Amino acid sequence: MNVFSSPEYVASAHAFDTTRKAEWLAASLSRTPIRDIDLVVPQPLTATQVATVHDIGYVQAVQTGIPRDLAESQGFAWDDGLWSMVLASNGGVVAAALDALEHAVSGSLSSGLHHARRERGDGYCTFNGLAIAAKCALDAGADSVLILDLDAHCGGGTASLIGDDERIWQLDTSVCGYDSYESSRRASVKVVANAVDYLDEIRASLNMVAKLGPPFGLCLYNAGMDPFEGCGTGGLPGITGEMLAERERMVFEWCREHSLPVAFVLAGGYVGGQLTEDALVDLHRLTLTAAAHPA
Numbered sequence: 001m002n003v004f005s006s007p008e009y010v011a012s013a014h015a016f017d018t019t020r021k022a023e024w025l026a027a028s029l030s031r032t033p034i035r036d037i038d039l040v041v042p043q044p045l046t047a048t049q050v051a052t053v054h055d056i057g058y059v060q061a062v063q064t065g066i067p068r069d070l071a072e073s074q075g076f077a078w079d080d081g082l083w084s085m086v087l088a089s090n091g092g093v094v095a096a097a098l099d100a101l102e103h104a105v106s107g108s109l110s111s112g113l114h115h116a117r118r119e120r121g122d123g124y125c126t127f128n129g130l131a132i133a134a135k136c137a138l139d140a141g142a143d144s145v146l147i148l149d150l151d152a153h154c155g156g157g158t159a160s161l162i163g164d165d166e167r168i169w170q171l172d173t174s175v176c177g178y179d180s181y182e183s184s185r186r187a188s189v190k191v192v193a194n195a196v197d198y199l200d201e202i203r204a205s206l207n208m209v210a211k212l213g214p215p216f217g218l219c220l221y222n223a224g225m226d227p228f229e230g231c232g233t234g235g236l237p238g239i240t241g242e243m244l245a246e247r248e249r250m251v252f253e254w255c256r257e258h259s260l261p262v263a264f265v266l267a268g269g270y271v272g273g274q275l276t277e278d279a280l281v282d283l284h285r286l287t288l289t290a291a292a293h294p295a
Protein backbone atom coordinates (compact mmCIF):
# COMPACT_ATOMS: atom_id res chain seq x y z
CA MET A 1 0.00 0.00 0.00
CA ASN A 2 1.29 3.43 -0.94
CA VAL A 3 1.15 6.19 1.69
CA PHE A 4 2.03 9.63 0.42
CA SER A 5 4.21 12.02 2.40
CA SER A 6 7.24 14.25 1.96
CA PRO A 7 9.40 16.60 4.04
CA GLU A 8 7.43 19.43 2.39
CA TYR A 9 4.37 18.42 4.46
CA VAL A 10 6.06 20.09 7.44
CA ALA A 11 7.65 23.05 5.60
CA SER A 12 5.76 25.74 7.51
CA ALA A 13 7.77 27.45 10.27
CA HIS A 14 4.62 27.45 12.40
CA ALA A 15 5.04 24.43 14.69
CA PHE A 16 1.73 22.79 15.48
CA ASP A 17 0.40 19.23 15.32
CA THR A 18 -1.15 19.78 11.89
CA THR A 19 2.15 21.10 10.49
CA ARG A 20 4.36 18.48 12.17
CA LYS A 21 2.56 15.15 12.57
CA ALA A 22 3.44 13.87 9.08
CA GLU A 23 7.09 13.98 10.14
CA TRP A 24 6.29 12.25 13.43
CA LEU A 25 4.48 9.46 11.58
CA ALA A 26 7.18 9.11 8.93
CA ALA A 27 9.86 8.84 11.65
CA SER A 28 7.78 6.27 13.50
CA LEU A 29 7.34 4.20 10.31
CA SER A 30 11.04 4.33 9.67
CA ARG A 31 11.79 3.11 13.23
CA THR A 32 8.99 0.56 13.34
CA PRO A 33 7.66 -0.18 9.85
CA ILE A 34 4.14 -1.44 9.20
CA ARG A 35 4.32 -4.38 6.81
CA ASP A 36 3.37 -3.62 3.19
CA ILE A 37 3.44 0.18 3.56
CA ASP A 38 5.62 2.20 1.17
CA LEU A 39 6.06 5.95 1.74
CA VAL A 40 5.85 7.80 -1.59
CA VAL A 41 6.51 11.47 -2.36
CA PRO A 42 3.50 13.01 -4.13
CA GLN A 43 3.40 15.62 -6.86
CA PRO A 44 2.50 18.98 -5.26
CA LEU A 45 -0.64 20.69 -6.52
CA THR A 46 -0.42 23.82 -8.67
CA ALA A 47 -2.15 27.09 -7.82
CA THR A 48 -4.50 26.41 -10.75
CA GLN A 49 -5.55 23.07 -9.28
CA VAL A 50 -6.20 24.65 -5.87
CA ALA A 51 -8.27 27.36 -7.58
CA THR A 52 -10.72 24.74 -8.91
CA VAL A 53 -12.13 24.74 -5.36
CA HIS A 54 -10.83 27.96 -3.74
CA ASP A 55 -11.22 31.61 -4.59
CA ILE A 56 -8.14 32.83 -6.49
CA GLY A 57 -7.77 35.83 -4.17
CA TYR A 58 -7.46 33.50 -1.18
CA VAL A 59 -5.05 31.19 -3.04
CA GLN A 60 -2.80 34.17 -3.83
CA ALA A 61 -2.96 35.37 -0.22
CA VAL A 62 -1.64 31.99 0.99
CA GLN A 63 1.09 32.15 -1.67
CA THR A 64 2.26 35.70 -0.95
CA GLY A 65 1.21 36.34 2.65
CA ILE A 66 -0.79 39.39 1.52
CA PRO A 67 -3.23 40.29 2.89
CA ARG A 68 -1.84 38.75 6.06
CA ASP A 69 -5.14 38.24 7.89
CA LEU A 70 -6.46 36.19 4.95
CA ALA A 71 -3.18 34.24 4.60
CA GLU A 72 -3.44 33.39 8.31
CA SER A 73 -7.19 32.75 8.39
CA GLN A 74 -6.60 29.04 9.22
CA GLY A 75 -4.84 30.08 12.45
CA PHE A 76 -1.12 29.75 11.55
CA ALA A 77 1.51 32.48 11.42
CA TRP A 78 2.33 32.92 7.70
CA ASP A 79 5.81 32.28 6.31
CA ASP A 80 7.25 31.18 2.95
CA GLY A 81 7.03 27.52 3.89
CA LEU A 82 3.24 27.53 4.28
CA TRP A 83 2.64 27.64 0.52
CA SER A 84 4.93 24.69 -0.33
CA MET A 85 3.54 22.77 2.66
CA VAL A 86 -0.10 23.04 1.63
CA LEU A 87 0.61 22.36 -2.06
CA ALA A 88 2.49 19.20 -1.05
CA SER A 89 0.05 17.92 1.57
CA ASN A 90 -3.04 18.63 -0.56
CA GLY A 91 -1.20 17.07 -3.52
CA GLY A 92 -0.81 13.98 -1.37
CA VAL A 93 -4.57 13.72 -0.89
CA VAL A 94 -5.11 13.88 -4.65
CA ALA A 95 -2.30 11.36 -5.23
CA ALA A 96 -3.82 8.98 -2.66
CA ALA A 97 -7.29 9.32 -4.20
CA LEU A 98 -6.02 8.47 -7.70
CA ASP A 99 -3.81 5.69 -6.33
CA ALA A 100 -6.78 4.16 -4.50
CA LEU A 101 -8.76 4.06 -7.75
CA GLU A 102 -6.01 1.86 -9.11
CA HIS A 103 -4.94 -0.15 -6.04
CA ALA A 104 -8.10 -0.18 -3.83
CA VAL A 105 -6.48 1.37 -0.78
CA SER A 106 -4.08 4.25 -0.31
CA GLY A 107 -3.44 7.14 2.05
CA SER A 108 -1.58 10.35 2.74
CA LEU A 109 -0.08 11.68 5.99
CA SER A 110 -1.99 14.94 5.34
CA SER A 111 -4.04 16.85 7.87
CA GLY A 112 -5.72 20.24 8.16
CA LEU A 113 -8.29 20.03 5.35
CA HIS A 114 -11.97 19.84 6.24
CA HIS A 115 -12.72 23.28 7.72
CA ALA A 116 -11.25 25.22 4.77
CA ARG A 117 -13.82 27.16 2.73
CA ARG A 118 -13.81 28.65 -0.72
CA GLU A 119 -12.58 32.09 0.25
CA ARG A 120 -10.68 31.46 3.53
CA GLY A 121 -9.11 28.97 5.87
CA ASP A 122 -10.50 27.99 9.26
CA GLY A 123 -9.69 25.75 12.23
CA TYR A 124 -6.05 24.97 11.21
CA CYS A 125 -7.21 24.03 7.70
CA THR A 126 -5.74 26.01 4.79
CA PHE A 127 -6.96 24.29 1.62
CA ASN A 128 -9.66 21.63 1.41
CA GLY A 129 -7.81 18.71 -0.12
CA LEU A 130 -10.86 16.47 0.43
CA ALA A 131 -12.99 18.56 -1.92
CA ILE A 132 -10.10 18.99 -4.38
CA ALA A 133 -9.37 15.24 -4.41
CA ALA A 134 -13.06 14.36 -4.79
CA LYS A 135 -13.26 16.49 -7.92
CA CYS A 136 -10.00 15.05 -9.29
CA ALA A 137 -11.31 11.51 -8.73
CA LEU A 138 -14.48 12.36 -10.65
CA ASP A 139 -12.35 13.79 -13.48
CA ALA A 140 -10.36 10.54 -13.43
CA GLY A 141 -13.53 8.51 -14.00
CA ALA A 142 -15.03 7.75 -10.57
CA ASP A 143 -18.84 7.91 -10.86
CA SER A 144 -19.33 9.37 -7.38
CA VAL A 145 -17.31 9.97 -4.23
CA LEU A 146 -18.14 9.47 -0.55
CA ILE A 147 -16.26 11.68 1.91
CA LEU A 148 -16.32 9.92 5.28
CA ASP A 149 -15.39 12.39 8.00
CA LEU A 150 -14.83 10.88 11.47
CA ASP A 151 -12.73 13.74 12.84
CA ALA A 152 -13.97 14.95 16.24
CA HIS A 153 -15.14 18.19 14.60
CA CYS A 154 -17.70 18.58 11.82
CA GLY A 155 -16.64 19.10 8.22
CA GLY A 156 -18.65 22.22 7.48
CA GLY A 157 -15.94 23.52 5.15
CA THR A 158 -16.19 20.42 2.96
CA ALA A 159 -20.00 20.53 3.04
CA SER A 160 -19.88 24.12 1.78
CA LEU A 161 -17.68 23.09 -1.17
CA ILE A 162 -19.51 20.02 -2.48
CA GLY A 163 -23.01 21.44 -2.75
CA ASP A 164 -22.68 22.11 -6.47
CA ASP A 165 -21.83 18.55 -7.45
CA GLU A 166 -24.50 15.82 -7.20
CA ARG A 167 -21.82 13.15 -7.39
CA ILE A 168 -20.10 14.03 -4.10
CA TRP A 169 -21.59 12.89 -0.77
CA GLN A 170 -20.39 13.41 2.78
CA LEU A 171 -21.01 11.27 5.85
CA ASP A 172 -19.90 13.07 8.99
CA THR A 173 -19.98 11.56 12.49
CA SER A 174 -18.45 13.96 15.00
CA VAL A 175 -18.29 14.31 18.78
CA CYS A 176 -18.13 18.14 18.88
CA GLY A 177 -20.38 20.69 17.22
CA TYR A 178 -17.58 22.88 15.85
CA ASP A 179 -18.16 23.66 12.13
CA SER A 180 -21.52 21.91 12.12
CA TYR A 181 -24.03 22.50 9.33
CA GLU A 182 -27.54 21.56 8.36
CA SER A 183 -27.74 18.02 7.01
CA SER A 184 -28.92 17.59 3.44
CA ARG A 185 -29.59 14.53 1.30
CA ARG A 186 -25.94 14.33 0.28
CA ALA A 187 -24.15 15.73 3.33
CA SER A 188 -25.31 14.41 6.68
CA VAL A 189 -23.80 15.30 10.02
CA LYS A 190 -24.37 13.66 13.37
CA VAL A 191 -22.79 14.83 16.62
CA VAL A 192 -22.49 11.96 19.10
CA ALA A 193 -22.81 12.98 22.77
CA ASN A 194 -22.17 9.63 24.50
CA ALA A 195 -19.15 7.46 23.84
CA VAL A 196 -21.22 4.29 24.22
CA ASP A 197 -23.13 5.27 21.06
CA TYR A 198 -20.08 6.20 18.98
CA LEU A 199 -19.36 3.00 17.05
CA ASP A 200 -23.05 2.13 16.64
CA GLU A 201 -23.74 5.56 15.15
CA ILE A 202 -20.91 5.18 12.65
CA ARG A 203 -22.09 1.69 11.72
CA ALA A 204 -25.67 2.91 11.26
CA SER A 205 -24.52 5.84 9.10
CA LEU A 206 -22.45 3.57 6.88
CA ASN A 207 -25.39 1.19 6.47
CA MET A 208 -27.67 4.12 5.66
CA VAL A 209 -25.43 5.61 2.99
CA ALA A 210 -24.92 2.17 1.43
CA LYS A 211 -28.69 1.96 1.07
CA LEU A 212 -29.53 5.54 0.07
CA GLY A 213 -26.42 6.67 -1.80
CA PRO A 214 -25.34 5.96 -5.35
CA PRO A 215 -22.84 3.18 -6.06
CA PHE A 216 -19.73 5.08 -4.92
CA GLY A 217 -16.48 4.82 -6.85
CA LEU A 218 -14.23 6.13 -4.07
CA CYS A 219 -14.25 6.82 -0.33
CA LEU A 220 -12.09 9.66 0.99
CA TYR A 221 -11.64 9.01 4.69
CA ASN A 222 -10.80 11.90 7.05
CA ALA A 223 -9.53 9.71 9.89
CA GLY A 224 -9.19 12.17 12.77
CA MET A 225 -7.98 10.78 16.10
CA ASP A 226 -9.20 13.77 18.12
CA PRO A 227 -12.35 11.97 19.37
CA PHE A 228 -9.90 10.16 21.73
CA GLU A 229 -10.84 10.90 25.34
CA GLY A 230 -7.33 12.16 26.21
CA CYS A 231 -7.28 14.71 23.38
CA GLY A 232 -7.75 18.23 24.76
CA THR A 233 -9.27 19.51 21.49
CA GLY A 234 -12.36 17.52 20.64
CA GLY A 235 -11.94 14.46 22.85
CA LEU A 236 -15.08 12.80 24.22
CA PRO A 237 -14.83 11.01 27.62
CA GLY A 238 -15.17 7.27 27.12
CA ILE A 239 -13.69 7.07 23.61
CA THR A 240 -10.66 4.84 24.07
CA GLY A 241 -7.81 3.78 21.82
CA GLU A 242 -9.45 0.35 21.58
CA MET A 243 -12.65 1.92 20.27
CA LEU A 244 -10.71 3.91 17.67
CA ALA A 245 -8.90 0.73 16.62
CA GLU A 246 -12.29 -0.92 16.20
CA ARG A 247 -13.52 2.13 14.23
CA GLU A 248 -10.61 1.80 11.81
CA ARG A 249 -11.18 -1.94 11.33
CA MET A 250 -14.89 -1.29 10.72
CA VAL A 251 -14.29 1.44 8.13
CA PHE A 252 -11.76 -0.46 6.03
CA GLU A 253 -13.75 -3.69 6.32
CA TRP A 254 -16.90 -1.84 5.18
CA CYS A 255 -15.03 -0.44 2.17
CA ARG A 256 -13.73 -3.89 1.30
CA GLU A 257 -17.18 -5.48 1.65
CA HIS A 258 -18.56 -2.86 -0.74
CA SER A 259 -15.61 -3.13 -3.16
CA LEU A 260 -15.08 0.57 -2.53
CA PRO A 261 -11.59 2.01 -3.10
CA VAL A 262 -10.55 4.11 -0.11
CA ALA A 263 -7.94 6.82 0.47
CA PHE A 264 -7.35 8.04 4.03
CA VAL A 265 -5.77 11.15 5.53
CA LEU A 266 -4.73 11.69 9.16
CA ALA A 267 -6.78 14.80 10.13
CA GLY A 268 -7.16 15.89 13.79
CA GLY A 269 -5.44 14.70 16.95
CA TYR A 270 -3.49 17.05 19.24
CA VAL A 271 -0.68 16.63 21.75
CA GLY A 272 -1.39 18.08 25.18
CA GLY A 273 -3.49 17.22 28.18
CA GLN A 274 -3.32 13.44 28.46
CA LEU A 275 -1.99 12.88 24.93
CA THR A 276 1.77 12.65 24.32
CA GLU A 277 3.34 12.83 20.86
CA ASP A 278 4.11 9.09 20.97
CA ALA A 279 0.54 8.26 21.99
CA LEU A 280 -0.86 10.43 19.18
CA VAL A 281 1.41 8.72 16.66
CA ASP A 282 0.22 5.34 17.92
CA LEU A 283 -3.41 6.40 17.42
CA HIS A 284 -2.75 7.46 13.82
CA ARG A 285 -0.85 4.21 13.24
CA LEU A 286 -4.15 2.41 13.91
CA THR A 287 -5.46 3.87 10.64
CA LEU A 288 -2.41 2.81 8.65
CA THR A 289 -2.45 -0.69 10.14
CA ALA A 290 -6.15 -1.24 9.47
CA ALA A 291 -5.78 0.13 5.92
CA ALA A 292 -2.82 -2.10 5.10
CA HIS A 293 -4.27 -5.18 6.80
CA PRO A 294 -8.08 -5.11 6.96
CA ALA A 295 -9.48 -7.77 9.27
Ligand SMILES: [Zn+2]
Binding pocket: 151, 152, 153, 224, 226, 234, 268, 269
Ligand atom coordinates in the same frame (compact mmCIF):
# COMPACT_ATOMS: atom_id res chain seq x y z
ZN1 LIG B 1 -10.82 17.93 14.59
